[in-house]
Amino acid sequence: KFYLTLWNTYSFFVTYANIDGWTPDMDAPAVADRDVLDRWVLSELNTLVQTVTNGYETYDVTSATRPIEEFVDALSNWYVRLCRRRFWKGDYSEDKIAAYQTLYQCLVTVAKLSAPIAPFYSEQLFSDLNGITGLEKDDSVHIAGWPKVDVHVIDKALEQRMALAQTASSLV
Numbered sequence: 148k149f150y151l152t153l154w155n156t157y158s159f160f161v162t163y164a165n166i167d168g169w170t171p172d173m174d175a176p177a178v179a180d181r182d183v184l185d186r187w188v189l190s191e192l193n194t195l196v197q198t199v200t201n202g203y204e205t206y207d208v209t210s211a212t213r214p215i216e217e218f219v220d221a222l223s224n225w226y227v228r229l230c231r232r233r234f235w236k237g238d239y240s241e242d243k244i245a246a247y248q249t250l251y252q253c254l255v256t257v258a259k260l261s262a263p264i265a266p267f268y269s270e271q272l273f274s275d276l277n278g279i280t281g282l283e284k285d286d287s288v289h290i291a292g293w294p295k296v297d298v299h300v301i302d303k304a305l306e307q308r309m310a311l312a313q314t315a316s317s318l319v
Contacts, residue, residue: 149216156223160250163234171280175248185249187309188226190302196294199260262288
């Protein structure tokens, strides 16, 4: 399930990025100026980096890997689904560029975080993303730098509000 969900999210990203001619060098607004969904998923992503890093450093594979699966599920079922209209819009606005930048950052970071446990799949995902963008100086996910946490992006209150909204929506 994890691999299929991640592949579908990647496929969605690539399809629309290619249609729009998106490139990562396009300036996106600062995280603080982005849509609330972008801020939420980037906050979750940075929290994920903290959690996974701690899990790997303490040799607790379950606490390092299960959160990656949960994040990919939320990325696909909440972020992408709620942002589809942003990707489908005809105009090429700052909002659309921010959505592409956000999803790209999430996919590259997930590839790096899952590299120790899914080496071949992560390598392919990373190579496919970086082959087009060239943002990463390393040719392989296995020699790329480990993701750094940006504590300024983490917004626990926003994460809690979104979790409450997800719970309410799921119950309805």
